[in-house]
Amino acid sequence: MFETFYNLSRIPFSRDIPTQELYKSVILEEILGRLQYAAERRWFAVITGDCGTGKTTTIRCYAEVLNPAKFKVLYISDSRLTPSHF
Ligand SMILES: Nc1ncnc2c1ncn2[C@@H]1O[C@H](COP(=O)(O)OP(=O)(O)O)[C@@H](O)[C@H]1O
Numbered sequence: 847m848f849e850t851f852y853n854l855s856r857i858p859f860s861r862d863i864p865t866q867e868l869y870k871s872v873i874l875e876e877i878l879g880r881l882q883y884a885a886e887r888r889w890f891a892v893i894t895g896d897c898g899t900g901k902t903t904t905i906r907c908y909a910e911v912l913n914p915a916k917f918k919v920l921y922i923s924d925s926r927l928t929p930s931h932f
């Protein structure tokens with residue numbers, strides 16, 4: 847209903863926005879560059895931020911540009927992980 851009111855072509859802020867349609871802010875480009883820098887050096891990198899600021903979306907965006915021949919993306923869903931688990 848609000849989609850019509852605001853003349854939107856679809857529901858905004860969904861989790862499945864195609865990455866090529868994301869807003870490429872300066873900050874997003876900066877984070878993607880830093881993730882690339884860390885990945886090339888096999889470093890750990892941490893993304894922090896308030897809820898809904900785009901952390902997951904940024905990682906999803908980055909995972910898509912990673913060369914699958916060189917990198918493997920793993921999603922570990924365990925909030926009790928400690929550094930020694932790695
Ligand atoms: N660069 C972006 N362009 C457009 N929408 C975005 C962008 N980053 C995030 N969003 C929108 O914001 C919502 C919340 O982002 P999300 O990555 O889930 O935040 P977080 O993981 O930090 O809680 C996403 O579902 C998406 O719709």
Ligand SMILES: [Mg+2]
Binds near residue numbers: 901903
């Ligand atoms: Mg998230």
